[in-house]
Amino acid sequence: MNPTAKPADYARSNCAVASTLDLIGDKWSLLVIRDLFGGKATYGELLASSERMPTNILADRLKRLEEAGLIEKKAYQERPVRFAYSLTAKGRDMGDVLIALVRWGTKHLPGTVALDVATRRLKARTPRKTRRE
Amino acid sequence: MNPTAKPADYARSNCAVASTLDLIGDKWSLLVIRDLFGGKATYGELLASSERMPTNILADRLKRLEEAGLIEKKAYQERPVRFAYSLTAKGRDMGDVLIALVRWGTKHLPGTVALDVATRRLKARTPRKTRRE
């Protein structure tokens, strides 16, 4: 982009933490990324997660994450057209954040678990699109 | 907001990521933790951060983080009583999340920087974790 790099216009500051939070600092965005790591790909699969995300929120987050370049949307069939979402390299780099959150949660929040399929893929860093959990 | 709230009370699922996000999944909580890592301690110092957090939000986040055991509040003087906030061990463990966010931000968001004082402390406290292949 610009060699004299400036923070994005929506950014609160030039702090890397604050700017990253501007993008994924909410209760849902990272769950979408978690599920894509976990092998989910379609709107319906993402909706079916145990946290029961509202459909309008999912649509909004998919749009934002796509605009930000963390995920991409491709039609995997025509007639009827159906879409599959997947992580870009930029989105896959969020894996470290996810791992840090999993570690903190399992250590400090009793009763929480790492979703094992997602975790295995996170560590393997090999996103394939096979079946769900 | 429930005064006797424990993490499990408002958890959406038993997923470690989701439950951790229930706690710190917003635009401000991790900035407070970042600033405490960076050596800030008082309400006024925290307010003075470049992101200009609203005062009521700061008060709310300090209360929530204290209730969750990530930070603690101690009077550092009487007459007039003045408070200093600091990270508990539990809060310091969020350092890994912060590091992951800094890495992602500086890599993918042009114009963002790691606040160096905070970063130095973050890394100092991490005795070179063994990274597996």
Place this chain on the structure above:
DNA sequence: ACTGTGACTTGCATTTTGCAAGTGACTAGT
């Protein structure tokens, strides 16, 4: 008594979230 400071609270408008229901494209069954 008056002014100032630190640490919050309060009131209220704006924004975001959450739920339910609806839409449009298509497909399969009768």
Place this chain on the structure above:
DNA sequence: ACTAGTCACTTGCAAAATGCAAGTCACAGT
């Protein structure tokens, strides 16, 4: 052809969270 069903979203609206300005309270200095 008509009906039912699925998928991928939208829309409407109530509820909650956020953001801004101003106010409060306890004290301290002058």
